[in-house]
Amino acid sequence: ITQYTYADGVQPRSAELFSATGSTDVSEVVKFLSTQGDVKTVSSPRVMTLNNQPALISVGQELFYKIKSSSTASSGGGAVAAEGELVDSVFAGILLDITPEIDDNGMVTLKINPSVSETADTVTSDSGVRTIPPDLKRRQIASVIKVKDGQHAILGGLISSQTGFTDNHVPLLGDIPGLGTLFKRQERVNKVEELVFIITPHIVKNSKSVSLKDLGYSKLNEK
Structure with a gap:
């Protein structure tokens, strides 16, 4: 990467949106992001x-649950009650909604709406079947950016934090029954994760046939 430009009005340490030029390889962008912390690729659609x-790009799972329903109908002989079950679902995972707009100069305006949802808890009945919709924790942002054909846009800001505890002990001594607790200690661990989207638009002309290489699958042709 030879140049990266942060969005207007943000500082480098807190930037949520910037563009990068000088390299067409996404791995170089990932290498740049790794200078800010550990990086793991979640998906490359x-x-x-x-x-x-x-x-629309979605990576996650559908969580199904059952809803009991009842109805009462009148007939010549009286009221008749009927009970049944309906199955519904909610989505938990990553959703990315992108709408491109190409102007006469070949610039691409992207309307980007990413969201991340995860279950807060799971409630099931005695039979193990989920009977109410699960509570979801959701993070969502919306942004409109303009980039060149083939230019990388990096969008972040979806941050989550978790607090947990880890047990540390002295080898061998910490495993002694009864006395092992004297050689153990519990440490509080704060884990912060940020989901970053790397978006690279490519303009495909109507007169051009689309190949796998145009879609980024060039490695399939390698021997």
């Missing part, structure tokens, strides 16, 4: 869409 048409 590719999607095609028409100009001014939304594209």
Whole structure:
């Protein structure tokens, strides 16, 4: 990466949006991000869409639950009650909604709406079946950016923090029954994670046939 530009009005240490130029390889962008902390790739999807048409990328799972329903109907002989069950679901995971708009100069305006949801807890009945919708923790942002064809846009800001405890003990001595607790200690650990999206738009002309290489699958052709 030879140049990176932060969004207007933000400082480098707290930037949530910036663009990078000088390299067409996403691995170089990941290498740059690794200077800010440990980096792990969650998913690398590719999607095609028409100009001014939304594209949706989802990575997660559907959580199903049952809803009991009852109804009462009147007939000539009296009221008749009926009971049944309905199955519904909620999505937990990563959703990325992108709508591109290409201007006459070949610049691409991206309307980006990423969201991350995860279960806060799970409630089940005695039979082990979920009977109410699970509570979800959701993080969501919305942004509109303009980049060049093939330019990387890096969008962050979806931060989560977790607090836990880890047990440390002296080898061998910490395993002695009864006395091992004297050689153990518990430490509080704070874990902070930020989900970062690397988005690279490519303009595909109508007159051009689309190949796997255009979609970023060049490695399939390697021997």
